[in-house]
Amino acid sequence: MQDARDLVESDIGTEQLVEPYKIKMVEPIRLPSAERRRAAIREAGYNTFLLQSEDVFIDLLTDSGTSAMSEDQWAGLMLGDEAYAGSKNFKHLEQAVRDVLGYRYVVPTHQGRGAEHLLARVLVRPGQIVPRNMYFTTSRAHVELAGGTMVDVIADEAHDPTNRHPFKGNVDLAKLDRVIAEHGRDRIAFVNVELDVNMAGGQPVSLQNLRAVAEFLKPHGIPIVLDATRSSENAYFIREREDGQVGRDIQAILRDLCACSVACAYSAKKDCLVNIGGFIATNDERIYEGCRSLVVVYEGLHTYGGMAGRDMEAVARGLREGTDPDYLRARISQVRYLGQRLLRAGVPIVEPVGGHAVFLDAVRFLPHIPREQFPAQALAAALYEVSGVRAMERGAVSKGRDKVTGENVFPKLELVRLTIPRRVYTQSHMDFVADAVVRCYQNRDNIRGLRMVYEPPALRFFQARFEPI
Numbered sequence: 001m002q003d004a005r006d007l008v009e010s011d012i013g014t015e016q017l018v019e020p021y022k023i024k025m026v027e028p029i030r031l032p033s034a035e036r037r038r039a040a041i042r043e044a045g046y047n048t049f050l051l052q053s054e055d056v057f058i059d060l061l062t063d064s065g066t067s068a069m070s071e072d073q074w075a076g077l078m079l080g081d082e083a084y085a086g087s088k089n090f091k092h093l094e095q096a097v098r099d100v101l102g103y104r105y106v107v108p109t110h111q112g113r114g115a116e117h118l119l120a121r122v123l124v125r126p127g128q129i130v131p132r133n134m135y136f137t138t139s140r141a142h143v144e145l146a147g148g149t150m151v152d153v154i155a156d157e158a159h160d161p162t163n164r165h166p167f168k169g170n171v172d173l174a175k176l177d178r179v180i181a182e183h184g185r186d187r188i189a190f191v192n193v194e195l196d197v198n199m200a201g202g203q204p205v206s207l208q209n210l211r212a213v214a215e216f217l218k219p220h221g222i223p224i225v226l227d228a229t230r231s232s233e234n235a236y237f238i239r240e241r242e243d244g245q246v247g248r249d250i251q252a253i254l255r256d257l258c259a260c261s262v263a264c265a266y267s268a269k270k271d272c273l274v275n276i277g278g279f280i281a282t283n284d285e286r287i288y289e290g291c292r293s294l295v296v297v298y299e300g301l302h303t304y305g306g307m308a309g310r311d312m313e314a315v316a317r318g319l320r321e322g323t324d325p326d327y328l329r330a331r332i333s334q335v336r337y338l339g340q341r342l343l344r345a346g347v348p349i350v351e352p353v354g355g356h357a358v359f360l361d362a363v364r365f366l367p368h369i370p371r372e373q374f375p376a377q378a379l380a381a382a383l384y385e386v387s388g389v390r391a392m393e394r395g396a397v398s399k400g401r402d403k404v405t406g407e408n409v410f411p412k413l414e415l416v417r418l419t420i421p422r423r424v425y426t427q428s429h430m431d432f433v434a435d436a437v438v439r440c441y442q443n444r445d446n447i448r449g450l451r452m453v454y455e456p457p458a459l460r461f462f463q464a465r466f467e468p469i
């Protein structure tokens, strides 16, 4: 297996970084004054989700819905068939999913959480358990709303930001075995595997691991449902570093991954290079029937599911485009370039650098701030204040409270995510971000902890407010 350490440490050449596209249209951005930034973050309650986009210079809040579409996708928008039923764009989407992922049935939804909602309603009964390599906020929320509990079964390496295992998203089979033994087969709704684990730092799952999970579950009759949101980026890592997979066709790898599962939930807002959209895909008629009858209640008719026809066209084209190995090479290299610049300046980040983001390790960055004072939240606010760069907390605020005790949970990973939108920023933007983070690191002793002064009941990270201590 290719050592992930080599990949991070070796120089990234221009042949790796060079983008296989040029810029046709530009969107102006402006750095607000230091005074405005100080006021803006205060007005936002020290929560970067509550900043106004106009106050942001470089927006690394998320890679979700923030991609630049291609000329082919924009051209596709003009071919929107906005018929209420039987839109031809749905047919194109269905065909793209069949070709790229290999699933037969597609149920469109307005975005990923719409797909998660329907799948949880169809597959989860109250009291059931959903083991997943690592939770994602909305995925867990929908399982809980259906009366279930999500349990993490990711490999231990994922919890250690300095461990450079090449597939830190892998499922730990021993943990999975224990969960099944503890609760009994009948209480397991399905096993959920996220490809490229967002909360672990954009870390991939190997094809070998996913196949081993499928083999292991077969005698129990427990199905795998994928969160295929960043599956193309995961497939790129497999192509780059897995024994026997090096250089393989991305779509062939994707079909092999999907073949291990009965269904997937897919947020098209990431690897499909669009601003909105999502879908459920499956080969299982029962799951298809279940989702198809619910989609009309919650999203829209089963041939649009909350998307405009033109949006489905952009998703269909983007799903194919996003598997181009040349595009993926430039994409992954840009993220790695930022990570490498930070590592070389001694900034603590999650290694190896993952697919969609560079994650700052706030515990090592700000050792003087106790976990109860939300160091990652404080770091994200400080980074904005010094540079106008917007990042996102991915630690205790995102994790939320224990369902039973109501206490704050402090996950091992307390991170700030610098999420790189696809095809949007240039290398000099990455240099600007790296310089800003290094400046924060050099002045880290001046960064203070935060106290939460407003906490919404669900998905609190979106709207919580804080004050400096």
Ligand code: F0G
Pocket: 061, 062, 063, 064, 111, 112, 113, 114, 136, 138, 139, 194, 198, 227, 229, 230, 267, 268, 269, 277, 278
């Ligand atoms: N699954 C994963 C792994 C995600 O990262 C997301 C969204 C979803 C599901 C939900 O999809 O937003 O289309 O409803 N992640 C975004 C992020 C919000 O910033 O990481 P959605």
